[in-house]
Amino acid sequence: MEQKQTINFGAGPAKLPQSVLLQAQKELLDYNGTGISVLEMSHRSSDFNKILNKTEILLRELLNIPENYKVMFLQGGGSGQFSAVPLNLIGLKEDGCADYLVTGTWSAKAAKEAEKYGKVNIVHPKLDCYTKIPDSSTWTLNPSASYVYYCCNETVHGVEYNFIPETNGVVLVSDMSSNFLSRPVDVTKFGLIFAGAQKNVGCAGVTVVIVREDLIGHTLKECPIVLDYKVQAEMNSLYNTPPCFSIYIMGLVLEWIKNNGGSAAMETLNKQKSSMIYDIIDASNGFYVCPVDEGCRSRMNVPFRVGKKEGDEALEKKFLEGASKRGMISLKGHR
Ligand code: PLP
Numbered sequence: 001m002e003q004k005q006t007i008n009f010g011a012g013p014a015k016l017p018q019s020v021l022l023q024a025q026k027e028l029l030d031y032n033g034t035g036i037s038v039l040e041m042s043h044r045s046s047d048f049n050k051i052l053n054k055t056e057i058l059l060r061e062l063l064n065i066p067e068n069y070k071v072m073f074l075q076g077g078g079s080g081q082f083s084a085v086p087l088n089l090i091g092l093k094e095d096g097c098a099d100y101l102v103t104g105t106w107s108a109k110a111a112k113e114a115e116k117y118g119k120v121n122i123v124h125p126k127l128d129c130y131t132k133i134p135d136s137s138t139w140t141l142n143p144s145a146s147y148v149y150y151c152c153n154e155t156v157h158g159v160e161y162n163f164i165p166e167t168n169g170v171v172l173v174s175d176m177s178s179n180f181l182s183r184p185v186d187v188t189k190f191g192l193i194f195a196g197a198q199k200n201v202g203c204a205g206v207t208v209v210i211v212r213e214d215l216i217g218h219t220l221k222e223c224p225i226v227l228d229y230k231v232q233a234e235m236n237s238l239y240n241t242p243p244c245f246s247i248y249i250m251g252l253v254l255e256w257i258k259n260n261g262g263s264a265a266m267e268t269l270n271k272q273k274s275s276m277i278y279d280i281i282d283a284s285n286g287f288y289v290c291p292v293d294e295g296c297r298s299r300m301n302v303p304f305r306v307g308k309k310e311g312d313e314a315l316e317k318k319f320l321e322g323a324s325k326r327g328m329i330s331l332k333g334h335r
Contacts, residue, residue, distance in 0.1 A: 010330035011155050011178060011301050012199030020252040027248075038248050043241050051248050052237065058254035062262055065187050065210060070233040072209040073247050078106070078177040078196040080227065081207060082113040085149065085173055085192065087223035089215060090118035092146035092171065099123045099145040101165065104130040104154025105334075106175060114149070117220060121145065130157040132293040136166065147171040147191060153179035153300050155199070156334045158290070160298035164189050171215060179300045180208070181257060183267035191215050197246060199300075202253045205246030267299075274299040303333055 008015045024038070031038040034047060041048050056071050065071060074080065090098050097119035100111040114120045121142050124134035141148065148167040153160040155178040164186070165172065171191030180195035187193065192211045198204040209229065216229045225231055231239050257266060278297060281288040281304055289311075290297065290304045305311035306319045323331050 004327070006327045006329055008329055012196070013204050014199055016203070016249075016253065017256045020249065020256055023252055024249060039245055041244065043238060043244050048244060051244075051251055052242075055247055055251035055254060058251065058258060059208065059210075062181060062254060062257060063185060063187055063210070068213050069187060070209075070211050070213055070216065070229070072211070072229065072232045073237045073242055073250075074207050074209055074226070074232060075205065075243055076227065077204075077207055078175060078194065079109070079113075081175070081194040081209065082110040083116075084209075084223075084227040084229070085110070085147075085194070086114040086117040086220075087227055088219045088229045089171065089173065089192065090114065090146050091218045091220050092215065093144060095119070095144045095146075097121060097142065097145050099142055099148040099167075099170070101133075101139075101148070101150040103127065103133050103159050104151060104157040106154055106156070106177070107149070107151040110149060110151065110175065117222075118146075123148070129291075130154060130159060131291045133159060133161060133296045141167060141170065143168065143170065145170050147173045149173045149175075151175040151177075153177075153182075153298055155301050156303075158292050158298040158301045158303040159296050160300065161296065171212075179298070181254075181263050181266060182270050182300055184263040197250050197253075201257075202250035203246050205243035206250060208250075270299040274302055277302045277304075301333075 027038045029037060031041060031047065059065065059071055076084070086098060090096050098114055099121050100107060100114065101124065102108050102111050102122050111120050111122065123139040123141055125138055127134065148165060148170050150161065150165055152174045153176070160179060172189060173192045174190055176193050177196045178199045180200045182200055187210060192209065192215065194207060194209045197206045197208065211229055216233055219228050219230060226240055278290065281290045288304050288306060289309050290302065292303065305316070307315035320332055
């Protein structure tokens, strides 16, 4: 049967390479000649162990992750990490407090969750709309904070950091869910990076956590055991049944990224793709409007309105209908 030509603009779950889907399709019936489906494999089997190890090795290679960082494949999504981060790290220092940069929905949710476990300081004046990153001269960082947290790409608002925040030695934590592996990253600048796989490196179900070893082991006693980095790191993400299939898919996607030039090539591609849209927006004499400051426009998610700054509802409806007729889906963003 011929496949319908659809262009999926969804931020995540998002488009996957066709070669990945074809291989998964084959291995759903018979994984590597074992006679069983990849879905049927025990997480304690040597075949699954090879998948887990291969996925970690590829990730370490693609991001140049140093030896003193642990890599974990956990459940609970990015939202699970909104809780896991404070539960594991807010006790790093006596004061039990953390600094948050709140530049969009996702960092706002993370900060709110962290308030359950310690004192949270929003380091900059509160933003009335999420269209920019407050200038670092306005930030008041607390040297006693256990960590500084930010969301590297605010998916809903299309605000992306093109710099790594300076924290004067305080541990830096980043939610990279929606721009993970979209460009090279110097992992050594971070204490912890996490990312849900469903946006850039696979399907929903697995969240990657990369954490510097010396930050592990300061967990608050109320931390659920499945979110405890010490337990999961010591057990190679196998304390409980891991999201096996999602890890398998991630391995295939990482292989695809490697075969297609790695994170540097992804960066070039993402710049090319996003500029195609920004160029049209900028040349449209205000017909298309992107509300985000130019300096922090995301290369991953491009929010725009149609007709006027605050959007012309009738025109936007027409735009979406026209797109849909052309097989373009998931263009409607958050209101
Ligand atoms: N962080 C970012 C940047 C996101 O875009 C999302 C979801 O879209 C999340 C966190 C939450 O992830 P999850 O839905 O996997 O909990």
